[in-house]
Amino acid sequence: MRFDVVTLFPELFAPFLVSGVTRRAYESRLVDVRLWNPRDFAEGNYKRVDDRPFGGGPGMVMMGVPLAACLAAIRAERADAAPVVLFSPAGPRLDHAGVEAWSASEGAVLVCGRYEGIDQRFIDRYVDLQLSLGDFVLSGGEIVAMALLDAVARLQPGVLGDQDSHQFDSFNPALDGLLDCPHYTRPEEWEGMKAPPELLSGHHVQIERWRRDRRLEVTARQRPDLIAAARAAGRLTKADEALLAKLA
Template structure:
């Protein structure tokens, strides 16, 4: 899978993403991450990419042409039309289901805005998805792009050392992940639950499922409306 990031801060996104598990996946060639500096496509001798907004108002607006030229360079490179994700608080809130949907794509293009936004005309021309990572405002789209790429990339086969782990983490089936424990067996007088030491895989699976439901009910009850629960589970946990 190939990630393309249109940005004013190329080093920021590459330094952040070429580390840890995602960085190792890049080294293995499982995914690629390419950042395109929008300033390189400015026709201004000072490499300016912003100007005052028509109609007045505070701040500056990113101009259409440098953004479009940067996009066209990516489109020409990959030779096919790809989804273009514009990171904006006006977009649909990103979630695990969206990550799973995006992970099916071969190429994804992320457009990182700055200042007071981007000229609407180029957004209308190239953007396919408007996405937000939450109801708050950041200085630019780089951090949201990095968050999304991390969430999407780990769903690509071969990125995680244990591909099965992605299927049982938080938000799988709209349930939070069960509690996890490691050595030592007793830590500051707190013991690991006996069932996890039993070696009985069926009982362990049952306990983990119960804990996922209970934890979701306690911390994110809003998720339970879409969770796949049995009639027995709903009765047992009063859901």
């Protein structure tokens, strides 16, 4: 899959693409990331990419002309009609289901906005989808682009050390959409705190029940909305409901 990232700050991606376990996806081109600076397509000696908003007001607005020229260059290089994604507070929030869909796709063109926003005419004509990371505002879309790329990369075959690792992620349907359980490792006792004996028992059924109970407990405490969703989907067992009743 290929992601073309339109950004005024391509240098922000340099350390991201060569660090951590997900670098395997980028180095092998399982997730092919290409960076495009709209300033390279701007007109005039100053390569201007922004201007004051019509009607007045604070800040600057990214101009549609260099963005459209940049997109045209990407289209000329790509053989497919990849969707254009703009990261914006106006879009729906990215979630696990969305990440899974992108991880099985051919990729997209990711537009990272800056300043007060982008000329609406570019959005109206070229943008297929807007996505948000949450109900807050960032300085630009680069962090959101990195979040999407990282989430997609770790789902690719062979990227994680243990191929089954992502099956136990929070929000995964394999865990019925619940949060993940707590994790422990050596030493068995640290600063007076012992690892749960169930995890040291070697009894796989007991271990799995402990993990399931802790997932339910953490989710009920931190994200009760996920419990409601799992219940509505019929994903909770009688044992699950019995534990939740005790926690209530």
